[in-house]
Amino acid sequence: MTPDVKQDALFEHYSSIPHFYDELLDLDGKPRPNWQTFFQSFSKLDNDEIINRNQDMLRLLKENGVTYNIYDDPAGLNRPWKLDLIPFLINKEEWQKIESGLTQRAHLLDLILKDIYGSQELIKLGLLPMELVYNHAGFLRQCRGIKQPGKRNLIFYAADIGRSADGRIWIVNDRTQAPSGSGYALENRMAMARILPEFFNGLKVRRLSTYFNALRNALSEIAPAKNPNPRIVILTPGPSNETYFEHSYLASFLGYTLVQGNDLMVKDNYVWLKTLSGLEKVDVIWRRVDDVYCDPLELREDSQLGVPGLLQVLRSGNVSIANPLGSSVLENPGLMPFLNNIAKHLLGEELIMPTIASWWCGQPEQMDYVLENIQSLVIKKIYKDSTPSTSVDGNALSAKQITELKEQIKAHSSLYVGQEKINFSSTPSLINGRIEPRNALFRSFLVSHNGGYIAMTGGLTRTTADLGNFVISNQLGGISKDTWIISPEPGRTLNVRKELERNYAGAHSGALPSHTAENLFWVGRYTERMLGNARFLRTVMQFIAEGNNLLADNTDTQSEQNLLMSLTHFTTTYPGFTDDDDEKFENPWKELRDVLFNGNRMGSLSYNLAVFKRAVYAVRDHWSTDTWRVLRSIEEEWVLMASAAHTGHHRMLSALDNLITSTVAFIGLNRESISREQGWVMLDTGRKMEQSLLLITMLLSTLVKKHDDQTEYDLQESVLVSNESLVNYRYKYRAHIQLPLVLDLMLLDPNNPRSLVYQLDRLKAYLSQLPKSQPGHTLAEHERLILEAYTLLKLADKDELAKPDNETSRYENLHRFLTNMNTVLLAIPGAVSKIYFKHAETQKQLFSAGVTI
């Protein structure tokens, strides 16, 4: 086959859509030059290879944990990111125009921002209607007069750009608060370069690194007092935010600390990061939290995402924030009709790139126009709020809805804007292995640089999910594209590698934020909880499966029943096997399957897996790519097993085997890849804590009650098996299994890595490694507790513990010992939390609402 024929087959499903600009084909139906080059490389891969690469791409993105969270998504958080193999191309001439248009726009918006929060000349001169500013929810009166170092107030700017049918490029939206997407753009490029390196052949695609270098400088430059090595943090709303992946991705890429509001505190008029070793001063906050949520003292009082007192520190000039608080006032479609005049006034020039024709209803004639033409316009509110009508297509409304909207507009005219509808251009996309046209919207990113602005030479293109569906939204399942600016790299780019080295050399060694520390501690605990439960479940299930094969006699049944009851206690899945339901004992598999796979049941393995996953995602910047791969396979295999309707015993057992193996691999990888020492200590502290508590629970539920010899033997053996200590036992004692020796091995033997003393040894070492909060020789609460537990254990005597009480038919000494031990150990997490997990402190509002006359 010749490439030409192939190419024809390739475009079998591609045809220009009438009334749209076609990115691929010119008016004669021929591919435009850059696309021609691109498809020459593309067509060198045959159909199967394209499918393979597409699968590789999906896998890579999944393994790297690239996700976009959908609010209220029934499938749960963390939807995988979708990336089209075919990029969006922009040629050199066009880019030059876009670049100059965007730079001008950023410059202009910066000046408007300064004016709004400064002398308000634009309002006084009548160039900017007061209502557009004062009625906008993003106009924060508390922020007037706050100044930061640096020539520009607006540090980040992003714009959504689309091309209309006549080929002109328009700015559709301005993003001035906390623009998202630059991290996804970067990840898209990395994935493309890895999976499809040959596509870049013959095309000079501009790199993205210049933007990120400029971004580093921009953030460093706004640091107060010209600190040469400022501490920069990224403030995120947390793991449930839709773009959390990007926050953690950028944090690891740029070497900044990722924090949530409660990781920070205000003291002595500075902002501090709470770390395991104490407070560290923060110089610059790159926020991904909306401005009204940033300070519950002066802004939204119900916010749990902010830092109380932050505004006062900003006012004092002791910390800087990008973008400045209050900058969302510029995310305002009502500004559009006024921008050209403002540009003429402030810059002495016209807008290079046009804005979409817009009519602000605050002016009577404009409102009349909007009311008359409502069906051919998009109606937007000047700011986003929780009402569904922030942006609606007039044409999609019913007669009743139109009447209602008109009433709304008349009642609050200054809040509404009518905008011309634009049919975004169509661009080739790979859909189910075929090339089809889809409508595209491109987001470009700018950052302040040397007193001006620099645009990312690339960006994030998103296409509609379906052809002709013009709402482009990740929330609605759109697909993203890498964006290629085809142009030779200009000579002015810096030596990237050198610069990166310099920046990394100055990076903070990074004490662990206390929030991260706590999350790692819980990852450790949940890992072991999952592992412990899986192992015990496996032991019990194996026992039952074998028993059934051997046509069990009575004692076996008794052992079986006791094991099943222990299982319920151990996993705390009550009532389970504790409710004397004979049917459950006769056919335990139904209940066992439920304990494995019922994710809605607390204590089930699926439930524990979900909790584990949540903890893992909360500290996602700590896992290596290999670790992600393991995490993905844990998740995927488990989902696969759980969805098999009638899972047989063997399938269930093999699901457990896989889970156990992968979890062990996860632990092993962490040991190697978590570089920060304190991080590993916290994770392992959590593991040892959980292992100790699980062991005690298991012994309490299996060995305390006295049974006949055979049952006791079976139970003791099960304890050894599910703690992987049977081989060890046989090797060490070369004797029949008996209680004193089992207790010796599981509690007191320092050489058995499964014994309690082994765990406590490590715990004691870890806890003494934690930074001291008080000078002097007094033991901290957690040190005292671990010493008490350790002493209790060291003073224990295996023969004493193994003495039965014939009156109660229980091993009372053992019971007392384990209960005491449990109480002491359970107090340790609380004591650690009080000193080291300071973010856990709750904030509360005070009001003096005592107006009584």
Next chain:
Amino acid sequence: MLYKVIHTTTYTYFEPVSLCHNIGRLIPRSFDTQVCRKSIVTISPLPDVKDEYEDFFGNQVMYFAIQQEHKKLTVTVSSEIEKITREDPEINLYHDVSWEDVKELARQSTPAWLEVHQYIPETIFTAATPEIKAYARQSFKPGVAMFDATHNLMQRIYQDFEFKPGFTTISTPLSEVMKARKGVCQDFAHLAIACVRSLGLPARYVSGYLETLPPPGKQKLAGADASHAWFSVYIPYRGWVDFDPTNNQIPGSQHLTACWGRDYGDIAPLKGVIINSGPHKLSVSVDVKRMS
């Protein structure tokens, strides 16, 4: 007339608080009919960080933080306020301005009107429901003078609503106040403001104090006064004119202004954030004394 106002706010915590941040708007303003001669702020325990600045509306704001463990916080502001009686020079002129004229004049964008203009849009505290709009219309009938319409509105609120402490909190929406016809001074001020703004007219919220007189023959009790709130509308040729719907009065020399803003949310006397989960107790006492 010279007054001394002592406003004391005390928070008592069940468990020690190790960090608190606070914002106070307790220092009385000075303007044409009032001069705040001095204002002494005493905070116990002594704050570790303190700052004072002017807010967007020109009120004096104080910020303070206490970084040592404490179980009690006391903020006392002691102010000397002089009231000046203002002659009414163009009484006939401003009495003639209809509310529709005010609405029309408010379209101008001269700096003076811009300052006034910001008090027209409704806020969360002053959102007007259809019932509130209808209630407003009964006073703001076509062609009625701005002053007369507002005065009538004030009288109607005084007659139609029962003053009932404890029925509402600061988060009770106006719609509920409207339905129950009960509330306290801040509810009545918010209601009046919502009415005036629903017609596209400027109104602002005023916080302050009121001198109360003891029953004849009785000694006045210290701390028996309270902080108070009323509203103000803008009338061309006259400026801002205060109205007190709680007492059915045009505030004069007995009303001492502390701060003004669009609503309570802009000028809460004292608010703060503490790091603590335990309960706390609040007590406020106000003492207004006539010095001469």
